[in-house]
Amino acid sequence: MIQQIYPQVIHPFRYELNKDMQIAAAHFIPHEAAGQCANMHGHTYFVNITVAGDELDESGFLINFQQLKKIVHNRFDHTVMNDHTDLFSNTSAEHFPTTEVVARKIAEIVQAHLDTLPNKPTCVQVFVRESPTSYVVYRPKAGKQ
Numbered sequence: 001m002i003q004q005i006y007p008q009v010i011h012p013f014r015y016e017l018n019k020d021m022q023i024a025a026a027h028f029i030p031h032e033a034a035g036q037c038a039n040m041h042g043h044t045y046f047v048n049i050t051v052a053g054d055e056l057d058e059s060g061f062l063i064n065f066q067q068l069k070k071i072v073h074n075r076f077d078h079t080v081m082n083d084h085t086d087l088f089s090n091t092s093a094e095h096f097p098t099t100e101v102v103a104r105k106i107a108e109i110v111q112a113h114l115d116t117l118p119n120k121p122t123c124v125q126v127f128v129r130e131s132p133t134s135y136v137v138y139r140p141k142a143g144k145q
């Protein structure tokens with residue numbers, strides 16, 4: 001069971017939901033500054049996604065928790081991050097599968113789905129813990145990723 005305390009995000013919305021998930025995945029950072037992390041290795045990523053909004057859908061959901069798991073966990077679990085060439089690149093630092101970029105890409109994937117919903121919720125924070133001692137918080141700027 002995942003039980004962690006996450007950094008809080010300030011937002012103006014009435015509702016906020018949080019979905020936790022674990023993703024087992026491998027990656028490498030294709031840069032000499034990464035040291036040993038330039039070699040392929042694996043993590044159990046702990047991800048927390050925060051979605052907020054003022055309106056619920058016809059089910060009384062901001063978004064179905066299960067849908068969030070489907071679009072994020074199912075996409076990455078037991079994969080190699082670098083193999084997702086539609087998202088990550090081994091030649092551009094903005095797209096290396098670092099914790100920072102993984103968090104941003106998850107926010108982009110989630111927001112793209114939220115944009116299709118009639119109640120128009122917003123992804124306001126993505127927390128990604130890559131190791132017991134290292135995590136990133138990504139907060140999209142209002143109105144853009």
Ligand SMILES: Nc1nc2c(c(=O)[nH]1)N=C([C@H](O)[C@H](O)COP(=O)(O)OP(=O)(O)OP(=O)(O)O)CN2
Nearest residue numbers: 029034037041043097098099100130131132133134
């Ligand atoms: N800013 C970032 N720095 C590092 C990243 C990253 O994504 N963003 N990634 C790595 C490596 O991929 C590595 O998996 C994680 O490194 P680190 O936190 O050093 O992992 P350790 O478990 O070895 O940490 P200790 O606290 O030393 O046990 C490197 N840097």
Ligand SMILES: [Zn+2]
Nearest residue numbers: 027037041043
């Ligand atoms: Zn790593």
